[in-house]
Amino acid sequence: GQQLNQSPQSMFIQEGEDVSMNCTSSSIFNTWLWYKQEPGEGPVLLIALYKAGELTSNGRLTAQFGITRKDSFLNISASIPSDVGIYFCAGAFNTNAGKSTFGDGTTLTVKP
């Protein structure tokens, strides 16, 4: 089946630093989604991408849908302590599939 490789697995950064994480797939996706999971809670959608090459921002977060449709990245600028959590990428093949394949997550720790 489809597999996503998400990297890095974990990051330890200083407050104020920028963060970059990415996902690559062996298959083409038509939708890429980025979620954040805070401790003790379920994942929450951050950004959704629907077109190859699309670049979308949500506050300090920016995500891009790769041109090949096999990859996506998420950047966080000027990190703050509340950015701590696990970030998941997810891809869906059909725009209305209702089913997504999730990456294994990037655990982000921000030191004040």
Place this chain on the structure above:
Amino acid sequence: DADVTQTPRNRITKTGKRIMLECSQTKGHDRMYWYRQDPGLGLRLIYYSFDVKDINKGEISDGYSVSRQAQAKFSLSLESAIPNQTALYFCATSDSGQGTKSNEQFFGPGTRLTVL
């Protein structure tokens, strides 16, 4: 109030016991999902349902069963729990009527299950 709720939030049980985890949603979504999360393994799909009469196996359905009692309710059962089913379980919903946004999922707060 939370749109997607899960009960219980925490459960400790013994090997061989039958366990039911429940999920309710007030979002009016037709699609519901059950995932399992293990450290370092992300979210793995157990079962999903696209409407009340539709039930589909996910990638790790063995040892689990589900029931879609109503559009708003989707329960997950472990008929005979075993220790390697110890994990965090999440319910999620999505709305097929949202076109390209139909893949956007909304998650409950999770149930932490420990099987001794």
